[in-house]
Amino acid sequence: MLTDLSLRGFIKELASSSPAPGGGSVSALAGANGAALLNMVLNLTLGREKFAGVEEELAPLKDKTEALYERLVNLIDIDTEVFNDVMAAFKLPKDTEEQKKERLAKIQEAYKKAADVPLEVAEKCLEVLRLCPKIAEKGNPNALSDAGVAAQMAYAGLQGAVMNVKINLTSIKDEGYVRAARERVAAFLEEGAELKERVTQYVSQRL
16 A cells, blocks of 8 residues: 555655556645644644633644544545556456447446545545634644645645546546536635635734
8 A cells, every 4th residue: 555655665656657646646645744734733732721722622623634634645545546447447358349338337437436536635635724724823823834834735635636536527428427526626626725825824924
């Protein structure tokens, strides 16, 4: 599994001639980094007398950030798995008409799964971004830059995941599925950009 590799090992695998892991896995990693950074800011805030006034408000967010980075870490491997499933579908036999029909159906099924995964990554990255303003504004000010980086990472993950959704949509014949997916990612990007900008401005004005 990719997530069992060392950081250096993952980077080497990423740099290899193999098409996977690629941008999809990196997008999930970016989102996971963002969620983990938010969790760090919370760990530097919660349980400290100096920040007792925000304890009740921030404490519930810790479980959320942990759940988000755990899921996004899992999606690093899942993204590569669904890409491999697409490649496997193309290798199915096509000697008879029945085989051709079955192969095309499997390819379409695989492409939908390959789009569903980055769609989830994008959604999770947006959830990370939704937590950023409160943690940046209420968390330990010594970790303000970390909250800012968290927003940048989550937004990069969101943008990258959306690109991966869209490239798979170009191969999907189901117009209803494609239309719904495009509408969702457009909404994700619009909200995500606003959240990222809000956090970036807040952090920049205080550094």
